[in-house]
Amino acid sequence: MREPFHKSVLLEQVLESLAVASGRVYCDVTLGDGGHSEVILKRLNGTGMVIGIDRDAQAIERAQHRLAPFGNRFKAVVGNFAEIKELLRTNNIQAVDGFVCDLGVSMLQISEPSRGFMFSADGPLDMRMEGAGLSAAEIINDYSQNEIADIIWRYGEERRARHIARAIVTARAGQPIKSTGELASIVRRAVGERYIVKTLARVFQSFRIYINDELGSLARFLSQAVELLNCGGRLVTIEYHSLESRVIKDFIYRETHPCTCPKELPRCVCGRTPRIRIVHKLVKPAEGEIRANPSARSARLRVVEKIA
Numbered sequence: 257m258r259e260p261f262h263k264s265v266l267l268e269q270v271l272e273s274l275a276v277a278s279g280r281v282y283c284d285v286t287l288g289d290g291g292h293s294e295v296i297l298k299r300l301n302g303t304g305m306v307i308g309i310d311r312d313a314q315a316i317e318r319a320q321h322r323l324a325p326f327g328n329r330f331k332a333v334v335g336n337f338a339e340i341k342e343l344l345r346t347n348n349i350q351a352v353d354g355f356v357c358d359l360g361v362s363m364l365q366i367s368e369p370s371r372g373f374m375f376s377a378d379g380p381l382d383m384r385m386e387g388a389g390l391s392a393a394e395i396i397n398d399y400s401q402n403e404i405a406d407i408i409w410r411y412g413e414e415r416r417a418r419h420i421a422r423a424i425v426t427a428r429a430g431q432p433i434k435s436t437g438e439l440a441s442i443v444r445r446a447v448g449e450r451y452i453v454k455t456l457a458r459v460f461q462s463f464r465i466y467i468n469d470e471l472g473s474l475a476r477f478l479s480q481a482v483e484l485l486n487c488g489g490r491l492v493t494i495e496y497h498s499l500e501s502r503v504i505k506d507f508i509y510r511e512t513h514p515c516t517c518p519k520e521l522p523r524c525v526c527g528r529t530p531r532i533r534i535v536h537k538l539v540k541p542a543e544g545e546i547r548a549n550p551s552a553r554s555a556r557l558r559v560v561e562k563i564a
């Protein structure tokens with residue numbers, strides 16, 4: 257087992273937000289290295305259980321190993337949280353007392369060049385969390401210039417998206433682009449050294465989000481989560497960038513303003529009332545946590561609770 261483990265963010269805040277109580281059932285839909293699951297299991301103190309989900313089979317294997325001391329109080333399931341209802345149903349769970357959803361990639365994925373997520377080390381252009389579906393190499397070598405530009409613009413919010421897409425298409429006319437190092441050099445040559453780290457981060461992020469349909473999966477998870485919570489159960493999300501933030505804020509707005517009546521009506525006739533209340537709007541990591549773990553700096557936690 258390769259250690260160290262992924263440094264979990266906002267651990268104390270997740271525990272406090274979930275209001276973990278004995279005998280309850282919690283679901284960690286982004287198990288990763290199991291850091292959040294571990295603190296929940298410790299707090300449960302031999303009662304209740306945690307079900308951990310991850311679409312990455314390697315993550316599941318590592319977390320299973322780490323959390324083995326908790327025996328059958330912990331269950332790991334490989335799957336995409338977009339299918340949460342089905343995943344819980346096949347494991348005979350109708351409802352849970354809390355969800356934790358810590359988005360993005362884990363240290364395990366990001367620090368392994370062979371997974372293709374890194375721009376600072378050379379590896380194959382892969383970026384698939386599940387190891388299935390279209391790889392980054394297929395998109396970068398087969399998609400049209402416009403399609404590539406759209407991905408970089410929509411999912412990386414990179415203003416030089418068209419320029420970078422043109423450079424990619426010109427470079428691949430010679431021979432296919434095969435590695436993360438080649439892609440990084442093409443971007444570097446296209447935009448120059450100024451702000452290059454931020455630009456590379458945005459370009460790589462854009463392909464990763466597109467390939468793994470990260471925003472679509474998140475929206476599908478959220479649309480099922482409230483129904484799967486017991487009353488008083490909480491949903492804790494940790495987001496890292498504005499695109500994730502938008503999907504979560506839209507969900508919270510829709511759930512807290514469900515009335516569909518025309519504005520002209522003096523009072524509500526549709527009868528739709530909120531199913532959730534906001535517990536914490538936005539929690540940021542403390543300075544100390546950011547010093548100890550700089551990758552926590554962009555983490556933002558939100559908490560909602562299901563109401564009767």
Ligand SMILES: C[S@@+](CC[C@H](N)C(=O)[O-])C[C@H]1O[C@@H](n2cnc3c(N)ncnc32)[C@H](O)[C@@H]1O
Pocket residue numbers: 262263264265285286287288289290291292293309310311312315335336337338358359360361362363385473474
């Ligand atoms: C930031 S890490 C989670 C780290 C974890 N909380 C910990 O403390 O170790 C995010 C994890 O979510 C997983 N993931 C991302 N999108 C997913 C999805 N749609 N369904 C299931 N797992 C997903 C990734 O594979 C990754 O392992």
